[in-house]
Amino acid sequence: MWIRAIDMIESDIRGREQISFPARCVKALLETSQGETEYLLGSLSSLIGIVNNKGELEFRLYHKSFLDFLDAPDRGADLHVDYGACNQFVSARCLETLKSKAPQVALPSNDAKKEFDSFFAQTLPYLIYHNFCRSRFDSGDVYWWITNHPSHSRDTAILIMFSGIHKNCGRFRCLSACRVWRKTILGFCKDNGWRVPSPIDRLLEDFRATTYVYYPINVTPTTHPKSPLRPPQPTIRPPVRLGVE
Known part of the structure; x- marks a missing residue:
């Protein structure tokens, strides 16, 4: 689910000249507990990288064909990720963040919080999925x-x-x-x-x-x-x- 969600978020904001895609902000948006990113993706190092050669957090999908595999129910079987389910997952994280006015996992500094708030505010218009529109605000x-x-x-x-x-x-x-x-x-x-x-x-x-x-x-x-x-x-x-x- 996470790999598909990361790709969905990146795809929906790709090409927006004024929006950067810091992995630390995406991590903060998706995580519900400290260390969840490393726990879920750390064992998939042959498919996705989460740290670059400078030791900084960075998401890199090594095989784009893996997304096609996840998208195809006849090929992915139990690993298949339904687009609607991924849509619902991202919408839920956006809604929780908006309601809390902060990510679920505390950020390390005020500067990190300001960076995340700016990132979230800029990306939200491009992440208005069906479930988000049916939520209460x-x-x-x-x-x-x-x-x-x-x-x-x-x-x-x-x-x-x-x-x-x-x-x-x-x-x-x-x-x-x-x-x-x-x-x-x-x-x-x-x-x-x-x-x-x-x-x-x-x-x-x-x-x-x-x-x-x-x-x-x-x-x-x-x-x-x-x-x-x-x-x-x-x-x-x-x-x-x-x-x-």
């Missing part, structure tokens, strides 16, 4: 996520989360998780000068008459309607002309 969970997200990429993360948390909802009927996340996000956005969706915008979204792409204006494809949720645009000041003596 309160506004404090959402505000913790927003305030711990690095400011340089917070706007994009808010837009992605606003869209992603809604993807498992039915037409005109949001799940409880979606209602909490969207209401809290919209409250934060209103307080910070965003353009927020009107009731008509929301109606059109649920009616599927309009496909909105919730990304910042400067990267929204021109083939899609402009997103009704938009961060404030920076004020461009005209150049100051200096008088000539």
Whole structure:
């Protein structure tokens, strides 16, 4: 399960230029007891490495075909890892972390905690699986996520989360998780000068008459309607002309 979960997390955040993939943060997210990583993966050294040549924690899968083996029920037999089960496992770890506002195993320092909080806040929008969307949240969970997200990429993360948390909802009927996340996000956005969706915008979204792409204006494809949720645009000041003596 762990090998599949590590690959799932890495695959879902791979290519995100502003997100690093420190193994120590992934370890902190997945562990439920001290030393669990070494206990579960240490005996699989021929398949996955957990320490690099500098003695630092680093996950390296030696044989990519092993993932194909795990994915195939007819080949993996008892070792087969169902995607849904892995999805549920990662969702449960994300939910536990968000509710506790910390990983289950205590981190060694405040700096390590800050690094983990930043990593978790950045990766969470890309780990919104089915089970996560059906969990229960309160506004404090959402505000913790927003305030711990690095400011340089917070706007994009808010837009992605606003869209992603809604993807498992039915037409005109949001799940409880979606209602909490969207209401809290919209409250934060209103307080910070965003353009927020009107009731008509929301109606059109649920009616599927309009496909909105919730990304910042400067990267929204021109083939899609402009997103009704938009961060404030920076004020461009005209150049100051200096008088000539």
